[in-house]
Amino acid sequence: MSVRSGNQTISKWDVFLKGMRAFMPLLVGVVPFGLITGIAVAQTNISPLDGTMMSVLVYSGAALLVALQLIQSGTPAMITILSALMVNLRFIMYSASLAPHFQNLSSRWKILLSYLLSDQAYAVSISQFEDPSNQKTGHWYFLGAAVAMWLTWQSSLFLGMVVGINLPTSWSLDFTVPLTFLALAVPTIKDKPSLFSALSAGLATVLMSGLPFKIGVVIAAIVGIGIGAIMDERRSL
Amino acid sequence: MKIWIIMLALGIGTFLIRYSIIGLAGRIHIPPRVERAFRFIPASMLSALVISQLSSYASSATSPLTNSYYLAAFVACGVAWKTRNTLLTVFVGMVVLWVLRALSG
Numbered sequence: 001m002s003v004r005s006g007n008q009t010i011s012k013w014d015v016f017l018k019g020m021r022a023f024m025p026l027l028v029g030v031v032p033f034g035l036i037t038g039i040a041v042a043q044t045n046i047s048p049l050d051g052t053m054m055s056v057l058v059y060s061g062a063a064l065l066v067a068l069q070l071i072q073s074g075t076p077a078m079i080t081i082l083s084a085l086m087v088n089l090r091f092i093m094y095s096a097s098l099a100p101h102f103q104n105l106s107s108r109w110k111i112l113l114s115y116l117l118s119d120q121a122y123a124v125s126i127s128q129f130e131d132p133s134n135q136k137t138g139h140w141y142f143l144g145a146a147v148a149m150w151l152t153w154q155s156s157l158f159l160g161m162v163v164g165i166n167l168p169t170s171w172s173l174d175f176t177v178p179l180t181f182l183a184l185a186v187p188t189i190k191d192k193p194s195l196f197s198a199l200s201a202g203l204a205t206v207l208m209s210g211l212p213f214k215i216g217v218v219i220a221a222i223v224g225i226g227i228g229a230i231m232d233e234r235r236s237l
Numbered sequence: 238m239k240i241w242i243i244m245l246a247l248g249i250g251t252f253l254i255r256y257s258i259i260g261l262a263g264r265i266h267i268p269p270r271v272e273r274a275f276r277f278i279p280a281s282m283l284s285a286l287v288i289s290q291l292s293s294y295a296s297s298a299t300s301p302l303t304n305s306y307y308l309a310a311f312v313a314c315g316v317a318w319k320t321r322n323t324l325l326t327v328f329v330g331m332v333v334l335w336v337l338r339a340l341s342g
Contacts, residue, residue: 029323032323032324033323033324036323036324036327054244057244057245057247057248058244058247058248058251059248059251060251062283063247063251064247066286067243067244067247069290071239071240071243073293077239077242077243077246080243081243081246081247081250083286084247084250085247085250085251085254086278086282087279087282087283087286088250088251088254088255089254089275089278089282090275090278090279091251091254091255092254092257092258092267092275093272093275093276094255095254095255095256095257095258095259096258096267096272098258098259099258099259099261099262102259102262103262110256110259110260111256113259114252114255114256114259114260115252115255115256117255171331171335172331172334172335172338173331175294175306175309175330175331175334176327176331177290178287178290178291178294178310179309179310179313179326179327179330179331180323180327181283181286181287181290182287182310182313182314182317182326182330183313183317183322183323183324183326183327184279184283184323185279185280185283185284185286185287185317186314186317186318186321186326187317187321188279188280188283189280193277194276194277194280195280197277197280197281197284198280198281198283198284199284200281201280201281201282201284201285201288202284202285202287202288204285205284205285205288205289205292206288206292209289209292214289216285216289217285217286217289218285220281220285220288221278221281221282221285222281223281224277224280224281224282224284224285225274225277225278225281225282226274227277227281228274228276228277228280228281229270229273229274229277232273232274232276232277233270233273
């Protein structure tokens with residue numbers, strides 16, 4: 001970027017780098033999770049190169065892992081897509097939260113920032129947007145954090161896949177897939193309604209395990225969401 | 238290839254979820270009730286997936302109570318609850334699985 005084009009350019013670039021730096025503390029959590037997800041992806045017989053291409057296309061570790069696992073177990077395409085997308089529905093909340101701050105940006109910016117939207121980029125930048133003095137440059141900060149996250153994620157995932165395909169099958173590393181989801185599921189339980197939401201979804205999954213094509217998983221999740229919402233409504237009365 | 242068609246659909250779907258409200262420039266307002274229900278998506282969807290994945294490790298040879306995979310998952314669940322640490326959860330779960338299998342010969 002040219003320095004001659006004035007302070008505006010320099011300050012945008014500075015804000016971008018500031019966003020990147022703000023992401024750095026999260027490396028400690030993202031890198032191991034990328035590695036472990038990569039190892040799990042490798043257990044579904046996907047080459048590191050294909051896996052990386054898929055991960056660029058579907059920029060969501062959990063959705064990618066769900067899809068690959070369901071494909072491997074012969075689940076029909078529609079159910080696979082539906083299950084994997086359900087995992088990502090939470091992004092609607094982030095989208096709603098960021099929308100007012102992205103309102104005046106061009107479509108190109110909105111598309112770019114939407115693609116890059118991750119839990120980590122959101123967490124790092126949302127407080128920036130709430131400070132009115134950052135209104136003009138907030139999206140550069142977000143871009144910095146989001147790009148740092150993207151690069152970190154893709155490279156640690158790739159490394160995990162390379163390691164994963166070279167480890168012996170006798171280690172039963174396929175079991176890292178359910179363990180990874182377990183490690184993601186448990187911290188989402190924060191209070192009584194979410195606990196009952198999780199328990200009822202789990203129980204419903206067992207009860208509906210006889211249903212074909214793993215459709216039971218989707219129905220069970222909807223049951224769980226319903227139970228959680230009902231308990232929440234009652235509590236707030 | 239079928240897998241790439243699924244990935245393409247998933248990529249577009251994932252993007253559209255993220256773009257949804259941003260693309261509408263905040264013109265659409267999510268009713269608070271629906272927004273509150275959204276909070277339960279991760280807990281219930283991930284739990285349903287875990288249970289579904291674990292069920293593929295069921296074995297007719299052993300009862301669920303002596304299934305090494307189930308016991309390892311149970312311990313991992315405790316670790317996740319106490320530490321909220323992804324890597325530690327997966328690591329402990331795998332170690333417990335290996336130890337149990339070594340013990341049962």
